[in-house]
Amino acid sequence: MSIAAGASSADLYVVLVCLGFAAILFCHNRKAIFLALLLATVSVPLLKNAINEDRPCVGLLSCPGDSGMPSGHATFAFIFAAGSLGSPAFWFFFPAALIVGFSREYWGAHSMAQVASGAGLGVALFFISEELLIFFGASKRRTHWRIKRFVRKRALALRRGRPQAKQGQGKGRKAYSVRRR
Secondary structure, three states, X not given: OOHHHOOOHXXXXXXXXXXXXXXXXXXXXXXXXXXXXXXXXXXXHHHHHHHOOOOOOOOOOXXXXXXXXXXXXXXXXXXXXXXXXXXXXXXXXXXXXXXXXXXXXXXXXXXHHHHHHHHHHHHHHHHHHHHHHHHOOOOOOOHHHHHHHHHHHXXXXXXXXXXXXXXXXXXXXXXXXXXXX
């Protein structure tokens, strides 16, 4: 297939399968990702039939036959991105999800609103599946706690290298020292 013809749906599903294998290897929330993918497999076709919004490519030869809202590709890609929050793998999954979403809009398969709704649905389904796993006792941690810990560690690391004011110095004068381990 030539680049000018655009990426087919099958090509992007190959990318999503590769993202899935990477998520299995590098993400902490494997159960929540898997459950969110199952929920998306059921909910995306139901929402497409309920909303029934046309795609921007209607009337073209290579346009898919189903409706466009929400984008299933963006939903699946952003499930992986949300599942990698708090881990170094996020810096791989989030740009990959953005590329998948942009490609759907660029090739005319979806509008930006359809891609954005798919992205929001993917993130929401991940957090819903994570809460379901916690509720039923299959998981004990939430992703946002890992994010909070990740940010706190980075902030402390940055603070260690900065000078800090000594306590007990006179008014108006600040003496600085670097805290050492």
